[in-house]
Each structure stands twice: as structure tokens, then as C-alpha cells.
Amino acid sequence: QLQLVESGGGLVQPGGSLRLSCTASGSSLDIYSIGWFRQAPGKEREAVTCISSSDGSKYYEDSVKGRFSISRDYAKNTVHLQMNSLKPEDTAVYYCAAGFVFTMLGGCTDTDFGSWGQGTQVTVSS
Numbered sequence: 001q002l003q004l005v006e007s008g009g010g011l012v013q014p015g016g017s018l019r020l021s022c023t024a025s026g027s028s029l030d031i032y033s034i035g036w037f038r039q040a041p042g043k044e045r046e047a048v049t050c051i052s053s054s055d056g057s058k059y060y061e062d063s064v065k066g067r068f069s070i071s072r073d074y075a076k077n078t079v080h081l082q083m084n085s086l087k088p089e090d091t092a093v094y095y096c097a098a099g100f101v102f103t104m105l106g107g108c109t110d111t112d113f114g115s116w117g118q119g120t121q122v123t124v125s126s
Contacts (some may be wrong), residue, residue: 002027002115005055008095009120016124022096022117032115033101034040034079035080035108036070048094049081050108052095052101056126080103086124093119106122 008020022034035050049070050059058070069082079096097113 002032002098004098004115004117005121006027006094006117006120009094009122011123013126014087014124016086017084018086018122020094020096020120020122021084022079022081024098029077029079029098030074031100032098033068033104033108033112034072035079035097035099035110035111035113036079037060037095037097038090038097039119040089040092043092044110045095045110047108047110050101050112052104054102055105057104059107085123086122088124090122091124092122094122097117099102124126 003025004018005023033052037045038048039045048061051070067085072082096117098115099113103113
């Protein structure tokens with residue numbers, strides 16, 4: 001059974017960087033499409049970025065385009081989320097999720113994914 005564990009969260013100053021990792025056990029991540037989602041207090045969970053295992057397409061939410069990047073590390077069965085130029089509004093619990101999605105050209109939603117990690121807190125504050 002696929003299990004996902006996020007790591008790499010923490011406290012960072014505005015303008016700083018963090019790299020989140022989503023490491024899988026129980027199955028190879030190669031066959032799964034992966035999404036990173038976040039949920040801030042009092043707000044709904046939203047998709048940050050997703051990558052398809054089928055056509056390699058990626059989706060980025062508008063507010064993170066040019067600042068965040070999703071990538072796979074096949075050797076470590078891990079997907080990374082590189083976050084640069086962080087802003088206070090990026091503060092949230094970040095979750096990774098796995099599912100079977102053919103393409104991300106139309107975006108992604110949490111209903112596309114069936115396996116979820118426990119989340120990691122990211123706080124951007126001076």
C-alpha cells in the first residue's frame with residue numbers, strides 16, 4: 001500500500017526558500033501523478049502544483065508560477081517542491097498526494113488523488 005511522507009517544512013523569512021520532499025513507501029512513485037496542495041487556516045485546500053506520470057505535463061497555480069517548481073527524484077522515490085521567493089501568503093500546511101491523472105493541462109484538483117501524506121507546516125514570517 002502506498003504511503004506518503006512529507007518533509008522539509010519550517011519557518012522561513014519572506015524572500016527565502018524551502019524544499020519540500022514527498023517520499024513514498026510501499027510502491028514506486030513512477031506510475032503515479034503527484035500533486036502538492038496547501039491549506040491555510042480558515043481557507044479551503046488548494047492545488048499548488050501537479051505533475052502527470054502519463055504525459056509529463058505540469059500545472060502551477062497562478063500565484064506560485066515562476067517561484068515554485070515540482071520535480072521527481074526517481075532514485076529516491078521522492079517528489080520535491082522547490083519554493084523560492086516565499087511570501088507570507090504561502091503560509092499553510094502543505095500536502096502531497098498521489099493518483100492516476102492522464103494530463104495536468106487542464107489543472108488538477110484534490111479529487112484526482114487518492115493517497116495523501118500527513119502534511120508539513122510552512123510558515124513565512126519575519
